[in-house]
Amino acid sequence: MEYSDIGIIAAWLTEQGLKGASEAELLTGFCNACRERGLPLDRGMALMDTLHPVHEGRAFRWDSREEIETEFEYGPSSDGAALDSWQRSAFYYLWAGEENEVRRRIGFGDPTDFVMLDTMLEQGHTDFVAMVHRFAKAGTIGEMDCFFSHFATRHPEGFSDQDLIILRKLVPVLALAIKCIALARIARTIAEVYLGDDAARQVLEGKITRGKSERISAALWFSDLLNYTKISDSAPPEEILPMLNAYSDVVISAIHEAGGDVLKLIGDGVLAIFKGDEPADACCASLRAERLLRQKLKALNDERALEGRPTTEVYIGLHIGDVFYGNIGSRERLDFTVIGPAVNEVSRIASMCRSVDLNVLMSSEFAATIPEGERGALACIGRYALRGVKRAQELYTLDTARIEI
Numbered sequence: 001m002e003y004s005d006i007g008i009i010a011a012w013l014t015e016q017g018l019k020g021a022s023e024a025e026l027l028t029g030f031c032n033a034c035r036e037r038g039l040p041l042d043r044g045m046a047l048m049d050t051l052h053p054v055h056e057g058r059a060f061r062w063d064s065r066e067e068i069e070t071e072f073e074y075g076p077s078s079d080g081a082a083l084d085s086w087q088r089s090a091f092y093y094l095w096a097g098e099e100n101e102v103r104r105r106i107g108f109g110d111p112t113d114f115v116m117l118d119t120m121l122e123q124g125h126t127d128f129v130a131m132v133h134r135f136a137k138a139g140t141i142g143e144m145d146c147f148f149s150h151f152a153t154r155h156p157e158g159f160s161d162q163d164l165i166i167l168r169k170l171v172p173v174l175a176l177a178i179k180c181i182a183l184a185r186i187a188r189t190i191a192e193v194y195l196g197d198d199a200a201r202q203v204l205e206g207k208i209t210r211g212k213s214e215r216i217s218a219a220l221w222f223s224d225l226l227n228y229t230k231i232s233d234s235a236p237p238e239e240i241l242p243m244l245n246a247y248s249d250v251v252i253s254a255i256h257e258a259g260g261d262v263l264k265l266i267g268d269g270v271l272a273i274f275k276g277d278e279p280a281d282a283c284c285a286s287l288r289a290e291r292l293l294r295q296k297l298k299a300l301n302d303e304r305a306l307e308g309r310p311t312t313e314v315y316i317g318l319h320i321g322d323v324f325y326g327n328i329g330s331r332e333r334l335d336f337t338v339i340g341p342a343v344n345e346v347s348r349i350a351s352m353c354r355s356v357d358l359n360v361l362m363s364s365e366f367a368a369t370i371p372e373g374e375r376g377a378l379a380c381i382g383r384y385a386l387r388g389v390k391r392a393q394e395l396y397t398l399d400t401a402r403i404e405i
Helices: 004-019 023-036 080-087 090-096 117-122 161-195 197-204 228-234 237-257 279-306 341-356 364-369 372-377
Strands: 043-049 057-063 071-074 101-104 127-134 146-153 213-225 261-266 269-274 314-329 334-339 360-363 378-384 393-398
Touching: 004 023, 004 161, 023 043, 023 057, 023 161, 043 161, 080 090, 090 101, 090 127, 090 146, 127 161, 146 161, 161 197, 197 261, 197 334, 213 228, 213 237, 213 279, 213 341, 228 237, 237 261, 237 269, 237 279, 237 314, 261 334, 269 279, 269 334, 269 341, 279 314, 279 364, 314 341, 314 364, 341 360, 341 393, 360 364, 364 393, 372 378
Parallel strands: 314 360
Antiparallel strands: 043 057, 043 146, 057 071, 101 127, 127 146, 213 269, 213 314, 261 269, 314 334, 360 393, 378 393
């Protein structure tokens, strides 16, 4: 490779990073471009920790001969086999020390003391170099504090001094391009985790002006846990958070699988909306979520009962109506949510479940919107005055909704 090729590859990386190419595409394109211009790359890997509620980070791979998995997410490396593998890696050696580069000429007698080097030697690789590019504090988000990469060759003479000089000049550009894409991914993840998919999409599209909202018709879901306060008062403190997480998981996953959007977690309560091309579609989706929840809830309660842990039920209020959907708050702190009388009404409907020993109640408007062929499973339980709601409301339930706990 000529030194003039460095500028060509750096320009390509910059352009692709600005365009939003994926991290795997960036690594693959970089390695192929280097190889085409004479740099004897046969293997490449890059990884960077991220900010995600489940995954610790993402890794990207390239090989000149084999078809391999080009990207994967990895979990915590804090214990077990994952910790052992991490501590035996070249990346850990760099992370724990002060060096920014480590090389092993494995085809020329250097030790295969890092994980995977023995396998790479068996596959015919002769030379290996790993690098770390550390971020300053201002450039760190969560555990994303550096960029790791390694490269290997099967060339009979290994990497030349010029090959290494070129890599040292180009890899920081690769790191910057991948970090750019990773930051955008982190922004999406944070928005989706804390706002919900639809609200996150709207915020990331630029809808962040205070007071800007749209009027929409949606099926509304408000659910809560039965006797949560009583259980939390009597259960050991270390049991409360795992219990709340376990029940929140079944509720939220059921809503998402049915196409709904969770807008707010209020203690043990969940506010969600279902939108559809037709109002009946939104109501049917929320009923699918209710059925999914009951299946998931039974499995969870059976598991917790076997473990001798406290179990509970989820009660749900369902309603349909017009709401304002958008940004509410101050200039310093906004919430993307729904407001309107219908939101207050659905929470009051949910709270009635405890009084009538039913785990799901719905408004007459919701019941009337369900397709006629599906109303056979509904039963009217009477007319009730709801706290904070001007008019009395006829409430309906499902014939399977009796609480058994």
